[in-house]
Amino acid sequence: MDPLASTKERRQLLVSGTVQGVGFRPLVYRVANKHQITGSVCNQLGIVSIEVEGTVEQINRFIRDLEVQTKEPAKIESIEQSLLPLANDNCFRIKESKAEGISGYSFPPDLAVCSECISDLTHPSQRYYNYPFTSCSNCGPRYSIIQGIPYDRPVTTMKDFSLCEPCRKEYEDPSNRRFHAQTIACPTCGPIVELRNNKNVLVSGDWKRNVEKALLTGKILAVKGIGGFHLICDAASRKVVEKLRNRKRRARKPFALIVRDLQTVEENFELTQAEQELLASRRAPIVLLRPKPFLKEWLPLESLAPGYQRLGVMLPYTPMHALLFTDSLSFLVATSGNQSGLPIARTNEEALQQLDGIADYFLLHNREIGVRVEDSVCQVVDEQISFIRRSRGYVPESIPFPLPPFGVKEIPTVLAVGAEMKNTACILHGDRAILSQHLGEIEHEEQLTCWREGVQHIQELLRVEPEIIAYDPHPGYIVTQQALDQFQDYPLFPIYHHHAHMAACMAEHGLISPVIGCILDGTGYGRDGNLWGFEILTGDYLKFERACHLEPLALPGGEAAIRYPWMMAMSLLYQLEQDMFFTKHWALQLFPDVKEQLPFLLAQLDGRIPCPRVSSAGRLFDAVAALLGICVESTYDGEAAVLLGERAEMSSTGCLGKGNYSFAYSAGQWRVGQLIKDILGDLMLSVPIEEIAKKFHHTVVEMVIFGVLEAYKKTEIRSVVLSGGVWNNRYLLSCAKKRLKEVGFTVYTHQKIPAGDGGIALGQAVSALWRWHHHVFVRSSEDH
Structure with missing residues (x-):
């Protein structure tokens, strides 16, 4: 035995990571007593400080045991050790916290x-x-x-x-x-609970029994949770589900379910191991799950999630939620407690005012919600997590990212303000990124106020002020205007939308070398001032090149075409033949209800009225969904594209089954005229919609493969990142990954942050830091 192992010493251990508020100090206490070690543990700013005294062997075993026993959501990222003089204390204590040290991520x-x-x-x-x-x-x-x-x-x-x-x-x-x-x-x-009716009158009696009665008689409740309000009702009643839709003016967007317990989920849904672990984890996100066939006999699935193959399901993650269930209630709708276009209600007063006319009863309590935090939403694709919305349960966990390679002694704090849709903000501090909770759409002052609250909350916890600002240069984003107004005296870095998408996936995986970025989303402001959205990029954090892209298509009606996919279908019909009579003929067959609007649309398509153009995968999916009659009017963001993906999954042929449509390629652009012609041909032959949808998905995959190979010819890059909201499409993502690997590429997809605009702030922030570093260190050294 090493004689030094029995030597007595005292060490200070400074532990960084997620180590506050997760039962870490009690764990340290128990492990220290197990190994008969004396000393103390206390919280400091950003770290947990431990002093341990014992033999070298005891202390080493203590550290090993502590690392082994630390379980999610607690996480040790580093332990900095130093020697201290012996104190000869006789026990191990948890000491009062100290407001000293440096801000961190615990x-x-x-x-x-x-x-x-x-x-x-x-x-x-x-x-x-x-x-x-x-x-x-x-x-x-x-x-x-x-x-x-x-x-x-x-x-x-x-x-x-x-x-x-x-x-x-x-x-x-x-x-x-x-x-x-x-x-x-x-x-x-x-804290105490009280139940009030929609007249703000206290309901007497046992609140739990009153709530049960209300739910069983078809009432809608506004329930105060930990990060905001939910609107809750009996999911088994089609009548009450439709009533909630009408009151909330939410025509078809899916509702999430909260289910009594894991056993009930297992009995009623098809679960993979990864889905089960995710659902039952301490993070308790909403997980998209496939219901078993018989569940449609018990739940009105088409009312809960029209057109979807999966339902969003979560388990009760608060005692309040658990107490809502009874022998007669196993499935509850749980949707965000807000009016359309407004942030989720946070205070009792906000709920009583904002949800008046929606909720019949209000289940309130007197514990304040410090900051709004909505539920996280995710799915499992090929046994890997894929975030649709990253929020409660994950925020504010830090994400490591690659620092610029040299010259940085003090890393400036970066604030990235995010995009307009599905917004999150991001702060880089030290070598970690803190992505905010889901802040939603930033289109009105109320939403901008919510954005300010979310950003301020993280800044206060980190005790930092930003030194560099990253933003999307889209001239119409009010969050961009907020950044330019509020931080006009700071270094400002515009990061183009699709470059930010690519950089976000790179940063998540710690990539430094250049990559090929397959960026498929709705629309984003491009470097040429046009709207992009179906791009193959090459580059890194500093710069990017556009290797190839979808041919620009007319966007008749401007942003109205996003809500009315039939307008985008008109654009594709015109693109096919450039012929007004051909376009009108098909439009009248496919969309007879819009006859009166055709003259104005046709005038935009042939150039008599100015019309923006867009190279967007999202708009291409919208147009095909409209051509197939799946969705001609979207009632929520991405509805047409999502439903097209769902129909592809309904096809009986497997992934990468035979058949895809033709497309042409010239001058760095994919041409889709033949694709549309083939789809119309299949429609005339009465090919099942599901098969057409699947062939279309295969075609998009082959377009991506073609574009990646073109980029490879010029760069010899073999690392490919997939980013952008279209990659939330399970079938497309799975097929593309398989095909890219088949042709020899290493593929990176989002697993820590959303692929859509909810993850874009990370890419903005890291790209801005690298550009700042390049400007300050690299250029200055070159000048000398």
Whole structure:
């Protein structure tokens, strides 16, 4: 045995990562006592500081054990060690937090209620029986209630609830799982619930029984959660689901379900191992799942998610949610509590005002929501997670990214303001990126206020001010105008939309060398001032080139064509023959209800009235969906394209089954005239819509392959990134990955952030940092 192993010493361990608010200090305490080590642990700004005293062997075993026992969502990213003088203390203690050190990334996401707390909730002998704010050191709200760091009760919205004696006893008991749980509360000392009707009158009696009665009689409830309000109703009642649609003016956009428990999900949905683990994880996102065939007999699936093969499903992630279920209620609709175009309601007052006319009852409580945080939404494609919306449960976890290679001693803080749709903002601080929660569409002042709140919240937690600003140069984005107005004296870096998409996927995977970027989305402002959206790019964080793209197509009606896909179908019909009579003939056959609007549309197509042009995969998908009669009017963003993807999945032939349509390529552009001609031919032959949709998807995959090979000929780059909202299409993503690998490319897809505009801020931020570095260090050194 090494004689030095028995030498006694004292070390300081500075632990970085997600180590505050996740039960890490109690874990340190238990592991230290297991190894008979003395010392202390406390929170500091951005880190947990541990002092340990014992033999070298004891301390080394303690560190190894601590690393092994640290489980999600806690995460150790680094441990910095240094020697200290011996203190000869006689125990191990959890000390008061210190507001010293440097800001960091240890503030945690909101955590789903754990099984132990659910057990307490359901046992009459427990003092937490039926208490909707039960939590412990392993679960409960975190990010949505944090108001400062280090993470302790006085800097959360729990600060107004003083602990009663039984709670304090549990809080101070190292053997109790509520040991140092900052959200601990009980019916005696914690938040309280009240049920009010739509006249704001308190409903007397037991709130749980009243809620059960309301749900079973077809009422709609506004329920205050941890990051905002949900609108909740009985998912088994077609009548009440349609009533919610009418009141919320949400014609066809799918509703998410919250299901009683994992067993109920397993009995009613087809689950892969990855889907099951994701659904039951402490992050508790909404996961898109395929229902078993018999479920349509119990739930009105077409009312819940019209045209979809999957439903968004989540498990109860708060005690409040769990208490909504009874023997008669196993499936509830849970959708964002907001009016169309407004942010999710956060306060009781906002809910009572904004949801008046939608909700019949309001289930309220007096714990403040510090910041709005909507539910995360994801799916599993080829056993890998694919985010549609990254928010609760994941934010504000940091994402590592590649730093510029040399010359940077102090890294400036970067704020990227994101895009207009599905907005998230991003802050780079040190070598980590913090992506905000989903902030939604930024088109009105109320939404811009929500954006300011989200950005300010992260800045306050990090205790930083931005030094560099990255933004999308689209002249119509109000979030861009906000950045230009608010930060006009800062270094400003415009990052083009599709370059940001490519850089986001690169940054997520830590790539430094140039890549080929396959960027497929709706529309984004291009370097030439036109609208792009179906691009093969080559480049890195500093620059990009457009290797090839879809031929520009007329966008008749401008942005109206996004809502009315039949207009984009008209554009494709005209593109095919450049003939007014041909276009009108097909338009009258396919879209007879729009006869009166045809003259104005045709005038735009033949140039008599000015019309923007667009090279967009999203608009191409829209047009084909309209041609096939799948969707001629979209009621929510991306509806036509999404439904086209769903129909492709319904086809009986497997992925990459035989058959795709023709396309031409010239002067760096894909030409789709023959593609449209072939689709019309199949329509005339009464080929099933599902088969046409699948062949169209195969054609898009082959267009991508062709474009990547063209880019490879010029650059010999073999790394390919797939980014842009169109890659949320499960079938397209799976097929493209397989084909690209078949022809010898290494493929990178988004797994930590959304492929759509919800991830674009990361690419903006990292690209801006690299450009700043190049300007400050590389150019200056070249000048000398």
